[in-house]
Amino acid sequence: MMAAAAETPEAxxxxxxxSIQKLLFSNEFGLVVLVLLAFxxxxxxxxxxxxxxxxxxxxxxxxxxxxxxxxMMAVIVTGGLDLSVGAIxxxxxxxxxxxxxxxxxxxxxxxxxxxxxxxxxxxxxxxAVVRSGVHSFIITLASMSIFFGVMIFLTKAEAFRGLPPxxxxxxxLRLATGTSVLLAVSLAxxxxxxxxxxxxxxxxxxxxxxxxxxxxxxxGVRTGRVFVACHALTGALAAAAGLMLTARTGAxxxxxxxxxxxxxxxxxxxxxxxGGTLLSGGRVAVVGTLLGAAFVNVIxxxxxxxxxxxxxxxxxxxxxxxxxVLADRGRHLILRRRGLI
Amino acid sequence: MGNRFTRAFDNDWIxxxxxxxxxxxxxxxxxxxxxxxxxxxxxxxxIAVNMLIALGQLVIIAVGQMNLALGSIGGLVAISFxxxxxxxxxxxxxxVLGGLAIGVAAGAASGFVIARTGISAFIITLAGLQIFKxxxxxxxxxxxxxxxxxxxxxFGNLAMAGPIPWLVLPMVLAALGMWALFNRLRxxxxxxxxxxxxxxxxxxxxxxxxxxxxAHALSGLLAAIAGMMLVARLQIGHPAIGEDxxxxxxxxxxxxxxxxSGGHVSVAGTFFGVVIIAIxxxxxxxxxxxPFVVQIVLGGLILWAVGxxxxxxxxxxxxxx
Numbered sequence: 001m002m003a004a005a006a007e008t009p010e011a012x013x014x015x016x017x018x019s020i021q022k023l024l025f026s027n028e029f030g031l032v033v034l035v036l037l038a039f040x041x042x043x044x045x046x047x048x049x050x051x052x053x054x055x056x057x058x059x060x061x062x063x064x065x066x067x068x069x070x071x072m073m074a075v076i077v078t079g080g081l082d083l084s085v086g087a088i089x090x091x092x093x094x095x096x097x098x099x100x101x102x103x104x105x106x107x108x109x110x111x112x113x114x115x116x117x118x119x120x121x122x123x124x125x126x127x128a129v130v131r132s133g134v135h136s137f138i139i140t141l142a143s144m145s146i147f148f149g150v151m152i153f154l155t156k157a158e159a160f161r162g163l164p165p166x167x168x169x170x171x172x173l174r175l176a177t178g179t180s181v182l183l184a185v186s187l188a189x190x191x192x193x194x195x196x197x198x199x200x201x202x203x204x205x206x207x208x209x210x211x212x213x214x215x216x217x218x219x220g221v222r223t224g225r226v227f228v229a230c231h232a233l234t235g236a237l238a239a240a241a242g243l244m245l246t247a248r249t250g251a252x253x254x255x256x257x258x259x260x261x262x263x264x265x266x267x268x269x270x271x272x273x274x275g276g277t278l279l280s281g282g283r284v285a286v287v288g289t290l291l292g293a294a295f296v297n298v299i300x301x302x303x304x305x306x307x308x309x310x311x312x313x314x315x316x317x318x319x320x321x322x323x324x325v326l327a328d329r330g331r332h333l334i335l336r337r338r339g340l341i
Numbered sequence: 342m343g344n345r346f347t348r349a350f351d352n353d354w355i356x357x358x359x360x361x362x363x364x365x366x367x368x369x370x371x372x373x374x375x376x377x378x379x380x381x382x383x384x385x386x387x388i389a390v391n392m393l394i395a396l397g398q399l400v401i402i403a404v405g406q407m408n409l410a411l412g413s414i415g416g417l418v419a420i421s422f423x424x425x426x427x428x429x430x431x432x433x434x435x436x437v438l439g440g441l442a443i444g445v446a447a448g449a450a451s452g453f454v455i456a457r458t459g460i461s462a463f464i465i466t467l468a469g470l471q472i473f474k475x476x477x478x479x480x481x482x483x484x485x486x487x488x489x490x491x492x493x494x495x496f497g498n499l500a501m502a503g504p505i506p507w508l509v510l511p512m513v514l515a516a517l518g519m520w521a522l523f524n525r526l527r528x529x530x531x532x533x534x535x536x537x538x539x540x541x542x543x544x545x546x547x548x549x550x551x552x553x554x555x556a557h558a559l560s561g562l563l564a565a566i567a568g569m570m571l572v573a574r575l576q577i578g579h580p581a582i583g584e585d586x587x588x589x590x591x592x593x594x595x596x597x598x599x600x601x602s603g604g605h606v607s608v609a610g611t612f613f614g615v616v617i618i619a620i621x622x623x624x625x626x627x628x629x630x631x632p633f634v635v636q637i638v639l640g641g642l643i644l645w646a647v648g649x650x651x652x653x654x655x656x657x658x659x660x661x662x
Binding site: 317 | 407454458459460463464465468470472475476479482584585587588591601631633634637639641648651
């Protein structure tokens with residue numbers, strides 16, 4: 001959206017940034033440089049870093065984190081957020097396990113079933129936010145607690161471990177180049193979402209309503225419905241991430257996103273924020289989210305192999321989020337001062 | 342202008358207080374052991390700790406922000422407090438001062454970054470949550486500290502008089518202090534002014550940055566006290582302390598009528614919010630109901646309270662119109 005605005009003739013006439021300059025100053029370009037740099041540094045330092053197994057594990061985790069990040073990105077578009085992504089993801093994975101194990105549904109039906117279930121939970125959030133006018137933070141704080149509590153209550157906190165072998169086999173599947181198929185799933189989702197936000201009416205309405213709800217409303221967009229759709233999309237993507245985790249583990253485990261699903265919150269915000277999604281809404285960075293997830297995992301897996309201790313990595317990720325938002329703020333200030341944006 | 346009866350209900354704390362009272366009466370009819378002196382002691386201990394947690398969030402809600410790092414600050418202080426006593430053999434009062442200093446420093450650091458960069462408090466405190474939690478786990482490697490002096494254990498478990506535990510003492514002091522802050526002190530009024538209308542507050546000459554930093558430092562202080570109270574009550578410095586504070590820290594102020602966009606909070610209402618949550622949690626235990634139901638009930642309570650607050654806002658707006 002912003003890129004399109006900058007290409008107006010006025011900008012060109014007043015000596016605005018060229019397209020090369022814009023590319024060089026974009027979030028995505030900066031991230032690509034950082035990912036490559038980190039990869040080369042760790043690859044040079046650690047012999048095991050570029051081993052096929054390490055690359056496979058890294059790719060798999062990037063795939064899952066990207067999906068979690070895309071789920072949050074879809075609701076950040078509205079200027080809101082969804083604390084319940086983890087709870088929705090786990091609940092959908094458990095619903096998937098129940099459909100397969102207890103209802104004997106084939107995977108071809110259970111997978112869409114779980115995605116729709118996640119979408120429904122998201123839509124409930126969206127409906128509550130739109131109808132009450134209360135900030136999504138507090139609504140999803142409550143629904144996180146409710147979704148997770150109901151899920152634990154119904155499953156008695158027991159995992160579904162009798163899934164068909166195809167599920168675990170999918171999680172282990174390597175493509176011809178040795179990368180995980182889960183990374184390919186996320187790549188495909190990124191492409192689909194890019195098309196969705198750029199070329200479909202609903203996608204464009206989501207961006208318009210998120211950027212300026214009143215203006216969108218005046219020009220005939222029913223922002224309430226659009227916001228509910230954003231939350232539903234978040235729910236479906238969270239369900240997809242839950243299913244990917246299930247494939248990795250080979251079982252649907254209630255604790256796979258931590259207490260109340262809170263363990264997903266950091267990856268959910270880290271990837272989109274690193275990727276340049278505006279927290280105030282109206283702008284998405286689909287590719288940036290993928291690159292953000294890649295950057296996080298290139299660093300994390302390097303730190304893990306350096307054996308600096310699993311526990312300190314959590315602190316490092318927090319510092320990384322802090323550094324990312326500070327760097328973004330600094331970049332904006334510099335670009336604005338030079339008149340480049 | 343309504344009559345005296347309806348105007349009384351415009352007070353934030355009357356509704357939650359009535360609900361607490363009714364809940365006590367109903368539960369004690371079905372389960373007389375609810376009012377046993379031991380149960381009251383347990384109930385008051387839980388209320389005391391949770392009130393500190395709720396006040397820690399309340400001061401941030403007042404300034405119109407949110408603090409996701411509250412629990413991780415409390416947890417970091419809890420294990421540091423225990424470590425200072427077990428590893429360095431510091432006397433308990435010195436360790437308490439050290440714990441308070443860590444809490445204030447952690448809170449002030451969050452506040453400083455938020456105030457100076459203008460980045461949303463949500464993101465900064467999410468980063469803070471990870472950093473403080475990571476330091477906690479890095480120090481403890483997820484193992485608890487067991488060497489807690491007897492005097493600290495006694496403070497967390499013995500009764501001051503009758504069924505009233507010593508833990509009530511810090512709660513009363515903190516609640517009175519916060520009431521005085523919001524109603525009598527300049528800094529408290531600045532906090533509420535910023536939460537109510539940021540631009541107006543700035544135009545009237547309030548130092549936004551300093552006030553936001555003060556609010557977060559105070560939040561860190563309250564989280565630190567809550568963390569150390571939990572060490573006294575559990576008798577160990579457990580690294581998981583603080584992990585489950587997030588939901589209840591918002592639930593109690595919201596039940597107590599706090600406006601989440603800031604500018605309007607009630608210390609008394611928050612107290613009864615804490616009481617309601619404690620009574621419900623206890624009742625579920627007494628009636629042997631699945632503890633996971635507590636999560637569902639807490640979530641439901643938040644939604645219910647948000648709904649009530651919305652209705653009241655609409656009513657007040659109509660009365661003014």
